[in-house]
Amino acid sequence: MRKLVALVLMILFLVSCSPSAEKVSADWTERQNELRESINRIELLKGELPGAWSGDLLPEDGLEKLMAKDSRIQQNHQQRADLIKEASKIADKLTALDREKLSEDQNRLTDQLVEYLRLESLGLDQERAFFNGLVSDEPDEVLGDLFQAVIANRQLQRDVIAGVVAVSTPLPNEPTEEEAEPTETPEVELTPPPVAETPTEPAPPVAAGYRLNQATQLFEPLSESDPMAVLLTFDDVPMTEGAKESIAIAKTLKEQNIPAIFFVFGNYLHEAIGQETIIELHEMGFALGNHAQTHQDLSAMSEEMVRQELQFVNDEIEALVGERPKFFRPPFGMTNDTVNRIAREEGMLPMNWTYGYDWEEEYKDDSAALAQIMVETPYLTPGANLLMHDRAVTAGAIGQIVEGLQAKGYHFIDPAEIDLTGQDIIQSQSGAADHE
Numbered sequence: 001m002r003k004l005v006a007l008v009l010m011i012l013f014l015v016s017c018s019p020s021a022e023k024v025s026a027d028w029t030e031r032q033n034e035l036r037e038s039i040n041r042i043e044l045l046k047g048e049l050p051g052a053w054s055g056d057l058l059p060e061d062g063l064e065k066l067m068a069k070d071s072r073i074q075q076n077h078q079q080r081a082d083l084i085k086e087a088s089k090i091a092d093k094l095t096a097l098d099r100e101k102l103s104e105d106q107n108r109l110t111d112q113l114v115e116y117l118r119l120e121s122l123g124l125d126q127e128r129a130f131f132n133g134l135v136s137d138e139p140d141e142v143l144g145d146l147f148q149a150v151i152a153n154r155q156l157q158r159d160v161i162a163g164v165v166a167v168s169t170p171l172p173n174e175p176t177e178e179e180a181e182p183t184e185t186p187e188v189e190l191t192p193p194p195v196a197e198t199p200t201e202p203a204p205p206v207a208a209g210y211r212l213n214q215a216t217q218l219f220e221p222l223s224e225s226d227p228m229a230v231l232l233t234f235d236d237v238p239m240t241e242g243a244k245e246s247i248a249i250a251k252t253l254k255e256q257n258i259p260a261i262f263f264v265f266g267n268y269l270h271e272a273i274g275q276e277t278i279i280e281l282h283e284m285g286f287a288l289g290n291h292a293q294t295h296q297d298l299s300a301m302s303e304e305m306v307r308q309e310l311q312f313v314n315d316e317i318e319a320l321v322g323e324r325p326k327f328f329r330p331p332f333g334m335t336n337d338t339v340n341r342i343a344r345e346e347g348m349l350p351m352n353w354t355y356g357y358d359w360e361e362e363y364k365d366d367s368a369a370l371a372q373i374m375v376e377t378p379y380l381t382p383g384a385n386l387l388m389h390d391r392a393v394t395a396g397a398i399g400q401i402v403e404g405l406q407a408k409g410y411h412f413i414d415p416a417e418i419d420l421t422g423q424d425i426i427q428s429q430s431g432a433a434d435h436e
């Protein structure tokens with residue numbers, strides 16, 4: 001009898017020590033957010049690869065440049081390897097949580113995320129083998145392996161991200177077995193909530209409706225602004241042969257008074273077609289952003305060079321339209337604290353983007369496919385920052401993209417509504433390549 005009492009007491013003691021379902025769920029959400037951020041960074045780095053390949057793999061350089069430790073491809077590979085290592089530690093903590101206290105969705109996502117990391121890591125190994133294979137005698141075999149891993153991995157990423165987005169939308173009051181009180185069902189938040197802090201005091205004297213979260217690159221509504229909004233941006237304006245595409249895009253948008261930012265780079269700014277494009281875009285009322293002069297990786301440049309790159313574009317634009325750009329987007333999304341600081345000093349808000357597809361092999365010549373993915377991608381979330389380019393495929397798709405986004409309940413952020421004062425929560429971030 002005494003033994004039984006001791007046993008009961010012991011059980012009661014253990015039960016009282018074990019974390020509550022709410023606590024486990026909160027831990028899960030936190031780990032999950034961390035993981036998601038790592039995954040976003042990995043994805044951005046992967047987006048940069050096509051640009052890195054075309055930059056590093058020039059026939060005249062042979063393989064030496066590609067294999068050099070400081071080549072963009074090798075650095076990208078290393079950065080992803082580091083991120084996966086870091087993410088795996090977080091995933092270990094996630095799987096160590098009491099799975100029985102998690103919901104079905106949470107458990108499913110946990111498994112998917114672990115699988116994502118496993119495949120991502122496998123993909124990296126195969127990429128490494130591929131590099132080594134390039135300098136070996138049988139490159140064909142390693143190439144096949146690499147492609148298989150890439151395809152498997154891509155599909156899985158889409159599933160995982162779709163799952164993450166599905167669970168991140170606030171759940172209806174859906175009691176789980178563990179929780180008797182439906183009102184205490186923890187809301188699963190994988191993306192930062194649309195309104196980070198509800199400002200109780202009036203906002204600073206800025207007519208700003210949205211603030212860019214530098215960590216997620218999502219726009220968060222300030223005060224009463226509608227969270228169901230996205231920003232449209234177009235990079236590499238003007239391309240000599242494509243300048244007319246920017247104008248075509250702008251005309252389509254203008255018909256419905258839809259705002260956007262056109263990020264200008266320096267390549268053709270001294271040519272008539274480039275200058276005419278800039279003036280016309282400005283006269284149509286679109287915001288012009290700075291996309292640097294020579295479209296190189298600014299994070300690898302000296303401070304002085306970065307400043308020159310940014311000032312050149314700002315000076316040229318000011319000479320053409322009488323105003324300096326207020327937004328800056330680093331080429332290939334490659335940035336660091338110095339680049340961000342200089343952009344700020346030059347009076348601009350630095351921004352990357354959250355998704356885009358018009359440079360990917362699958363979409364770069366197919367307007368219908370591009371329009372579909374831009375609207376159906378799991379990356380479409382409130383506050384998303386959409387990246388497109390001065391390209392024929394985009395000009396062909398933009399009407400449908402706008403229609404699709406509107407049908408999903410989104411409206412478009414006016415650049416004039418963006419808070420430029422910033423909290424200066426600038427984080428070092430390397431982003432995806434926006435093609436060549």
Ligand SMILES: [Zn+2]
Nearest residue numbers: 235236331434
């Ligand atoms: Zn670009």
